[in-house]
Amino acid sequence: MSIRRMEGRDINERHRTSTTLELLFDLIIxxxxxxxxxxxxxxLAEGMYATGAVRYMMAFWCVFIGWMNFSWFASAYDTDDAPYRITTAVQxxxxxxxxxGIGDIFLHTPDLTTAFISFVIMRLAMVTQWLxxxxxxxxxxxxxxxxxxxxxxAQALWSATLFSGGAAQTAVFVVAAMVELAVPYIAERKGGTPWHPHHIxxxxxxxxxxxYR
Known part of the structure; x- marks a missing residue:
């Protein structure tokens, strides 16, 4: 397999659909x-409605961020060559x-250690792709x-969730989530990436x- 230059995909590419690699990532999701x-x-079965809802939002957000980072980058820069595939495999x-480790978030005292480790792995791969x-x-x-x-x-900020607990941990989590949303806005304020509308x-x-599955 040849190594291609990561120069950005054609935003007008016809019949652009999800790749097999992306669908495999979706299965993990x-x-x-x-x-x-x-x-x-x-x-919910234990009657912990509010706590359950908060924990679910935290868990789903962790999953969503990993998926979102991968999907938007792939839409703009998927080269489908060996380096890209290897880095995606790491993600x-x-x-x-x-x-x-999702289940650890629903413990009586939520443990985000496994989630943090997974984020470190995904983020190292993601930063490698961006560079x-x-x-x-x-x-x-x-x-x-x-x-x-x-x-x-953003990853450095997520590490703060490991050193806080209770309401403070939730507050740090919310701040980190807001920073995550701010990254694309700041990054693309002077120029966007060549993502494909139909593909996204x-x-x-x-x-x-x-x-919904």
Whole structure:
């Protein structure tokens, strides 16, 4: 398999659909969402409605962020070559670890250690992808670098959730989530990435299907 330059996909590419690699990533997401739903069901059965809802939102957000980071980058820069596939495989490993640790979020005292480890793995791979794009896509270099830096800073903030508990942990989680949402806005304020509208619409449609399974 040849190594291609990561110069950005054609936003007008016809018949752009999800790749086999993306669908495989989605299968992992299905498992993670199912784990979160199981944790919610258990807490609701015990009458812990508010706590269960908060924990479910935390669990689903962790899953969603991993999926979102992967999907938007893939829409813009998927080269489907060996380096891209290997790095994506690392992200999938992180997603599988996250799925395995989702249940820990629903413990009497939530444990985010496994989720944090999974995020470190996924984020290292994601930053690697952004830096490769920055090196090979001259027109989008500044945007890609901002994404890489923003992703790393967001991950550093997530680490604070490990050193807090109770209401403080929830508050830190919310702040970290807001920072996550701010990264794309800041990164693309002076230039966007070449993501494909139809491809992204399909990806979110598949995410909804995964959430309802």
């Amino acid at each position: 299905v498992v993670a969402v199912a784990q979160a739903a199981g944790g919610l069901h258990h807490m 999938m490993l992180g997603a599988m670890i996250l799925a395995a 490769r794009a920055a090196r090979q896509h001259e027109a989008g270099r500044a945007t890609c670098i901002r994404y890489a830096v923003g992703t790393a800073l 619409a399909e990806r979110y449609g598949l995410l909804v299907m995964a959430a």
